[in-house]
Amino acid sequence: MNFLEEIKRRKTFAIISHPDAGKTTLTEKLLLFGGAIHVAGAVKSNKIKKSTTSDFMEIERQRGISVATSVMGFNYNGYKINILDTPGHQDFQEDTFRTLTAVDSVIIVIDAAKGVEAQTEKLMNVCRMRKTPVIIFVNKLDRPAKDTFDLLDNLEQKLRLKTRPLSWPINSGPDFKGVYNIYNHNLNLFHGNVQNIEKGIMFDDINNPDLEKHIGEDAKTLREEIELVEGVYPKFSEENYLKGEVAPVFFGSALYTFGVQELLNTFLEIAPSPRPCISEERQIIPSEKDFTGFVFKIHANIDPNHRSRIAFVKICSGRFVRNNFYYHVRLGKKIRISSPTAFMAAQKEIVDEAYPGDIIGVPDTGNFIIGDSLTSGEELHFKGFPSFSPEMFCYIENEDPMKSKQLRKGIDQLMEEGVAQLFTSQFNGRKIVGTVGQLQFEVIQYRLEHEYNAKCRFEPISLYKACWIESSDSETLKEFKKRKHQKMALDKKGRDVFMADSKFILQMARDEFSKIIFHFTSEF
Ligand code: G4P
Numbered sequence: 371m372n373f374l375e376e377i378k379r380r381k382t383f384a385i386i387s388h389p390d391a392g393k394t395t396l397t398e399k400l401l402l403f404g405g406a407i408h409v410a411g412a413v414k415s416n417k418i419k420k421s422t423t424s425d426f427m428e429i430e431r432q433r434g435i436s437v438a439t440s441v442m443g444f445n446y447n448g449y450k451i452n453i454l455d456t457p458g459h460q461d462f463q464e465d466t467f468r469t470l471t472a473v474d475s476v477i478i479v480i481d482a483a484k485g486v487e488a489q490t491e492k493l494m495n496v497c498r499m500r501k502t503p504v505i506i507f508v509n510k511l512d513r514p515a516k517d518t519f520d521l522l523d524n525l526e527q528k529l530r531l532k533t534r535p536l537s538w539p540i541n542s543g544p545d546f547k548g549v550y551n552i553y554n555h556n557l558n559l560f561h562g563n564v565q566n567i568e569k570g571i572m573f574d575d576i577n578n579p580d581l582e583k584h585i586g587e588d589a590k591t592l593r594e595e596i597e598l599v600e601g602v603y604p605k606f607s608e609e610n611y612l613k614g615e616v617a618p619v620f621f622g623s624a625l626y627t628f629g630v631q632e633l634l635n636t637f638l639e640i641a642p643s644p645r646p647c648i649s650e651e652r653q654i655i656p657s658e659k660d661f662t663g664f665v666f667k668i669h670a671n672i673d674p675n676h677r678s679r680i681a682f683v684k685i686c687s688g689r690f691v692r693n694n695f696y697y698h699v700r701l702g703k704k705i706r707i708s709s710p711t712a713f714m715a716a717q718k719e720i721v722d723e724a725y726p727g728d729i730i731g732v733p734d735t736g737n738f739i740i741g742d743s744l745t746s747g748e749e750l751h752f753k754g755f756p757s758f759s760p761e762m763f764c765y766i767e768n769e770d771p772m773k774s775k776q777l778r779k780g781i782d783q784l785m786e787e788g789v790a791q792l793f794t795s796q797f798n799g800r801k802i803v804g805t806v807g808q809l810q811f812e813v814i815q816y817r818l819e820h821e822y823n824a825k826c827r828f829e830p831i832s833l834y835k836a837c838w839i840e841s842s843d844s845e846t847l848k849e850f851k852k853r854k855h856q857k858m859a860l861d862k863k864g865r866d867v868f869m870a871d872s873k874f875i876l877q878m879a880r881d882e883f884s885k886i887i888f889h890f891t892s893e894f
Contacts, residue, residue: 381641382684383473391509399624403631462809464788465788477505477637482515505617506618511546511549512628533617537633541588545588547588549620549628612640620633656726661694662746663744664742665682680731680732681738682732685729692720710730713731740788758891762830764830767827792804796858834870834876836859836870
């Protein structure tokens with residue numbers, strides 16, 4: 371297979387959802403279709419459920435599992451599919467945001483009884499920012515669900531995205547009878563099986579009078595609804611899907627492996643192959659000959675005794691070859707990657723080569739941070755790794771003065787991994803840790819103690835948001851920083867951040883300094 375064909379056959383995507391909507395189950399069923407696993411239950415959920423918030427053993431155990439399932443690659447029908455896993459727990463949302471920088475498209479799973487939930491809305495905002503093509507899978511149709519048209523309205527409103535159903539359910543709950551594949555015009559009647567893949571009765575034409583024999587009156591309703599759908603919705607436009615403007619919607623039951631085949635087949639047909647990546651210098655096209663890639667995730671502590679890490683590199687262009695020397699742009703030096711791993715069917719194995727769209731794991735002893743570029747020599751800085759304003763803030767204090775070096779090292783490394791964000795007050799030099807949720811503080815404290823032998827204490831600060839500030843008027847910026855000196859901090863890259871106490875104070879600052887733009891993300 372030539373280089374261009376290798377790129378074209380790759381589909382790299384993430385499945386995202388609100389916890390419990392069925393992400394793990396769907397992932398598993400896709401692996402089942404791909405032959406990557408043979409019986410359901412092989413992929414363990416990596417979610418840390420609410421009830422185990424303070425159970426550190428659980429966190430440790432989950433972390434072990436999630437390395438194995440971070441990337442799941444498999445071959446199916448000539449395609450190379452890479453599914454990137456995302457943490458379910460909302461306190462690790464930033465991890466998901468970063469994973470979204472490495473995918474070319476996304477499947478969003480929605481619970482048919484609940485509709486769009488809060489966490490999914492936030493994730494959708496990131497997809498919108500990046501114009502990531504999105505396919506929606508409405509799951510759990512085997513349980514009583516909302517009305518299909520209401521669900522579609524809910525999707526459009528909450529996700530602020532046009533939708534286009536490409537499959538259609540016949541009832542839900544105990545009356546669920548199957549899904550009509552609008553895209554391929556055939557109907558698969560429900561014949562549920564949790565463990566294996568079984569074909570139901572297939573109809574190539576819903577106008578076939580035999581349909582009544584199987585589903586009675588529902589056949590008439592189905593025909594009417596499909597007629598309505600075709601009348602109300604414009605024809606599905608693949609082009610608009612690829613631009614991230616319209617999301618095709620599929621219905622089914624991941625648990626009973628129903629509607630999954632329709633989803634997978636259409637996904638393979640329409641989902642994008644590796645897309646160009648943006649750097650500060652230029653756009654990089656996957657088919658360029660020279661290798662480029664970037665680090666989007668660092669996974670630490672695979673072995674707690676060795677403080678080992680894996681840097682996950684997404685390949686943007688060129689062919690990656692093991693043992694070749696590549697240029698580490700931030701460090702300004704060439705490095706040789708001798709044992710890169712790929713993740714096939716939830717197994718890690720050393721690979722000799724990899725192509726755009728692939729993810730490789732590079733063993734790391736502290737050379738990489740998130741956002742690092744690797745190239746064949748060119749000075750490139752990949753863009754698109756924004757930090758989002760944290761929701762919770764604490765001063766971090768040393769509890770053991772004899773261990774201040776260990777503490778500093780530990781904090782630096784944990785922040786490089788992206789566990790949380792660190793700010794330094796410009797007023798008093800104190801270090802402020804910002805997180806999305808309480809769980810992250812607990813993880814930091816636990817890991818500092820167990821991996822770095824350092825003890826810390828957190829002192830909560832009541833802050834509303836961290837705002838990255840921007841203005842074309844340098845005098846105004848100077849004046850603002852002088853006036854708000856007590857509330858100014860620096861982020862890890864040394865950028866000015868205004869720590870707003872409250873929504874009200876931020877509004878006052880906005881009113882008073884109209885030439886300054888306040889951003890809740892570090893990239894704008
Ligand atoms: P998540 O990764 O999005 O958090 O969700 P996950 O797949 O773990 O699914 C959450 C729960 O919903 C699981 O039940 C799972 O079996 C169930 N589920 C997933 N898809 C469907 C579906 O299509 N229909 C029905 N009825 N249930 C579904 P659980 O009891 O929390 O866990 P488990 O003990 O069954 O694994």
